[in-house]
Amino acid sequence: MQYRLSDHAKKRLQQRGIKLEWISAALTFPDQTENDPEDGTLAHALKDIPEKGFRRLRVIYNESIEPVTIVTAYFD
Incomplete structure (x- = not known):
């Protein structure tokens, strides 16, 4: 799946040590x-790392636009 990172997501991934491969x-x-x-435009993908x-790992993304945009990600 193609995606882009929001500015907020870029900062949070770096702060939280979350890899793009995850x-x-x-x-x-x-x-x-x-x-x-x-928010009906957002979805959550959950994956054990x-x-x-x-x-x-919880990845929250906007699925209503192409490519989907990662809003944030964090470990539950």
């Missing part, structure tokens, strides 16, 4: 997906 894995092969409870002790 973002791609979450978007391409999510363990779970959820609709955002407050083995390199982080199987912590769950």
Whole structure:
């Protein structure tokens, strides 16, 4: 899946030590997906990351535009 990072997401990924390969894995092969409870244009892709002790990565993205835009990402 092609995507772009918002400026906010770029900052947060760097601060949180989240690799782009993990973002791609979450978007391409999510363990779970959820609709955002407050914003219908946003979706959440969740992926357990083995390199982080199987912590769950949550990637929030806007799916209403092409390419999809990553809004933020963090470990639950």
